[in-house]
Amino acid sequence: MNEPALIRAIARWAAARPDGDLIAGIGDDCAILRPRAGEDLLLTTDLAVEDVHFTRATHPPARVGWKCLARGLSDIAAMGGVPRFALLSIALAPWSGARELRAFYRGVKKLADRYGVSIIGGDITRSERFVCDAVVIGGVPRGRALRRDGARAGDGIYVSGPLGRAAASHWRAMPEPRIELGIELRRRFRATACMDLSDGLSLDLHRMMLASGVSAELRSAAIPLARGASVEQALHGGEDYELLCTLPPTARRDPRSGLALIGFVTEGPAGRVRLDGKSLKPGGWDPFRPPKS
Amino acid sequence: MNEPALIRAIARWAAARPDGDLIAGIGDDCAILRPRAGEDLLLTTDLAVEDVHFTRATHPPARVGWKCLARGLSDIAAMGGVPRFALLSIALAPWSGARELRAFYRGVKKLADRYGVSIIGGDITRSERFVCDAVVIGGVPRGRALRRDGARAGDGIYVSGPLGRAAASHWRAMPEPRIELGIELRRRFRATACMDLSDGLSLDLHRMMLASGVSAELRSAAIPLARGASVEQALHGGEDYELLCTLPPTARRDPRSGLALIGFVTEGPAGRVRLDGKSLKPGGWDPFRPPKS
Numbered sequence: 001m002n003e004p005a006l007i008r009a010i011a012r013w014a015a016a017r018p019d020g021d022l023i024a025g026i027g028d029d030c031a032i033l034r035p036r037a038g039e040d041l042l043l044t045t046d047l048a049v050e051d052v053h054f055t056r057a058t059h060p061p062a063r064v065g066w067k068c069l070a071r072g073l074s075d076i077a078a079m080g081g082v083p084r085f086a087l088l089s090i091a092l093a094p095w096s097g098a099r100e101l102r103a104f105y106r107g108v109k110k111l112a113d114r115y116g117v118s119i120i121g122g123d124i125t126r127s128e129r130f131v132c133d134a135v136v137i138g139g140v141p142r143g144r145a146l147r148r149d150g151a152r153a154g155d156g157i158y159v160s161g162p163l164g165r166a167a168a169s170h171w172r173a174m175p176e177p178r179i180e181l182g183i184e185l186r187r188r189f190r191a192t193a194c195m196d197l198s199d200g201l202s203l204d205l206h207r208m209m210l211a212s213g214v215s216a217e218l219r220s221a222a223i224p225l226a227r228g229a230s231v232e233q234a235l236h237g238g239e240d241y242e243l244l245c246t247l248p249p250t251a252r253r254d255p256r257s258g259l260a261l262i263g264f265v266t267e268g269p270a271g272r273v274r275l276d277g278k279s280l281k282p283g284g285w286d287p288f289r290p291p292k293s
Numbered sequence: 294m295n296e297p298a299l300i301r302a303i304a305r306w307a308a309a310r311p312d313g314d315l316i317a318g319i320g321d322d323c324a325i326l327r328p329r330a331g332e333d334l335l336l337t338t339d340l341a342v343e344d345v346h347f348t349r350a351t352h353p354p355a356r357v358g359w360k361c362l363a364r365g366l367s368d369i370a371a372m373g374g375v376p377r378f379a380l381l382s383i384a385l386a387p388w389s390g391a392r393e394l395r396a397f398y399r400g401v402k403k404l405a406d407r408y409g410v411s412i413i414g415g416d417i418t419r420s421e422r423f424v425c426d427a428v429v430i431g432g433v434p435r436g437r438a439l440r441r442d443g444a445r446a447g448d449g450i451y452v453s454g455p456l457g458r459a460a461a462s463h464w465r466a467m468p469e470p471r472i473e474l475g476i477e478l479r480r481r482f483r484a485t486a487c488m489d490l491s492d493g494l495s496l497d498l499h500r501m502m503l504a505s506g507v508s509a510e511l512r513s514a515a516i517p518l519a520r521g522a523s524v525e526q527a528l529h530g531g532e533d534y535e536l537l538c539t540l541p542p543t544a545r546r547d548p549r550s551g552l553a554l555i556g557f558v559t560e561g562p563a564g565r566v567r568l569d570g571k572s573l574k575p576g577g578w579d580p581f582r583p584p585k586s
Binding site for chain 1: 295299316324326338339341385414416430431500580
C-alpha cells in the first residue's frame with residue numbers, strides 16, 4: 001500500500017466523524033477542535049520505540065496499539081482529566097504492513113472506544129523499527145487540573161493499586177489507565193497532587209516531592225505488591241500506570257476507591273524520599289540505561 | 294545524561310513560561326492550555342525519521358530541529374491559522390547526545406521564536422535512528438479555518454512561490470512556513486481551499502481536487518520554477534512547503550503576495566488533474582517508495 005491508501009484505510013478503521021467539539025478529523029492538513037467553554041485542555045505525547053518500549057516477541061501489534069494509547073490516557077488520568085482526542089504518528093518497520101497496522105489500530109480502537117476517545121489525526125511514515133508517538137488531548141474544568149506540585153507536609157501518600165505488576169510480568173502486563181479514579185481524585189477527594197507511575201515509585205515520588213518542595217516517608221509494609229512482584233520491583237519497576245497522589249490529612253477515602261496509604265508528606269529537603277526511615281535512591285526506568293530484557 | 298537531566302536541560306533551552314493561554318508547560322504529566330474564546334484550535338503532527346526525511350550528511354542537528362518544526366508550522370499556515378504551541382517527541386540515536394540535542398533545540402527555537410511559538414512539552418527516549426514527532430497547535434477564528442475541500446469550478450489555482458526548490462537542492466533547502474500568507478489568504482483573499490505542498494504539486498493538487506470533488510487544468514508555462522529546478526521537480530519533487538490555494542474568480546490578488554496563477558478548477562471527475570490538456574499522474578513523495586538519494 002502507498003501512503004494515500006494507508007491513510008484511507010486508517011480513516012476507515014479508526015477515524016472519528018466530526019461531531020460536537022470535533023470540527024474536522026483525519027483528511028486535512030490539521031484537525032480542527034472547538035474547545036468547550038469553561039474548560040482547560042490537557043496535552044500529552046508519548047513516544048514508543050520497538051526494542052526500547054516493547055519487542056515483537058512480547059507485544060503483537062494490537063498490544064502495541066493498546067499500550068501506546070494507554071500511556072497517554074494515563075497522563076490525562078493523572079491530571080484528573082477526561083480524555084477526548086488522540087493523534088497517532090506511526091513509522092512502520094519493514095516487518096509491518098497493512099495487516100499489522102490494522103491489528104495495531106484494533107488495539108488502539110478497543111481502548112479508545114472504552115473511554116470515548118476519538119482518533120482525529122496523525123502521520124505515517126516508515127523506519128527500521130516500529131515507532132509510535134501518541135498525542136492525547138483531554139479536558140478538565142478551568143483551573144482544576146491535578147498537578148504534581150501541590151503536595152503539602154501532613155498529606156497522606158496513596159497509590160491506586162498493587163505495584164510491580166509490569167516488572168513481575170516481564171513487561172507483558174497491559175496497562176489500564178485510571179481515568180475514573182483520576183476524575184474522582186479531582187472532584188471528590190480533593191487530591192493536592194497527582195501523577196501516574198510510569199517510571200517507578202521511587203523515581204516518580206521523588207519527582208513529585210521535588211516539584212512540591214517537600215519530603216516523603218514511606219512504609220515498605222504498606223506498599224501493595226502485585227502478584228509475584230518483589231518490593232524491589234514495586235519500588236523501581238516502572239510501567240505500572242497506577243496513580244500516585246497526595247490527599248489532605250482530613251481526606252476520608254472511600255475503601256472502594258482502591259487507594260492504599262503508603263506514607264506521609266513531611267517538611268524536609270525537596271525531593272527527599274525515605275523508606276522505613278532510610279534514604280531511598282530514585283531508581284526507576286530510564287530509557288538512557290540499558291534496555292529491559 | 295539521564296532522562297531527568299535531559300528534560301531539565303530542554304526546559305532551560307526551549308521551554309516557555311506559563312503566560313496568557315499557557316497555564317503549564319514542560320514539567321507535569323500534561324501541558325495545560327486555556328483556549329481563547331471564539332477560536333477553533335488546529336492540531337497537526339509530523340514524524341521525521343533519520344535516513345527517511347533527512348540524513349546526517351545533509352542535515353546537522355540544528356537543521357533537523359528547524360525542519361521538524363517547519364513541517365508542522367506549514368500545516369498551520371495551510372489552514373490560515375496562527376501557530377501557538379509545539380510539543381516535540383524525540384528519540385536520540387546512538388550518535389546524538391546532549392550536545393546534538395542542544396543544537397537540535399537551537400534550530401527549533403530559532404524558528405519558534407520567529408513565529409511566537411511556545412514549546413510546551415514532549416517526550417524523550419532513544420532509538421537506533423534519530424526520530425522527532427512535532428505536534429503543533431494553532432488558533433483560528435471560529436469556523437474560519439481554510440480547508441482543502443472548498444475549491445469550486447471557476448476558481449483560480451495559485452501557488453505561493455517557485456516550486457522544485459527542495460528537489461533541486463537535493464533536499465538541503467530549509468523550508469520556510471508561509472504563516473503570514475496563510476492568514477492573508479483567509480482574511481483578505483477569501484481563499485476557497487488551501488493546503489501546503491509537502492509531497493509535490495501533482496499529488497497534493499490531486500488530493501485537493503479529490504476532497505473538493507472537482508478537476509484541475511494546469512498550464513506548465515505558468516508554474517514558477519525555483520532556480521535550477523526542472524518542471525519535473527516542480528511537479529513531483531515535494532517538500533517545497535509553499536501554499537497551494539484556490540481563489541474565487543472575482544479575487545483580485547495583490548501582486549506583492551507572491552501568488553502565481555497556475556491553472557483553473559473545472560467541473561469533472563473528482564481528483565483529476567490535467568497539465569496542458571493531458572492527464573497528470575500524481576507522482577509526489579511517498580515514504581513507502583525507496584528513499585531519496
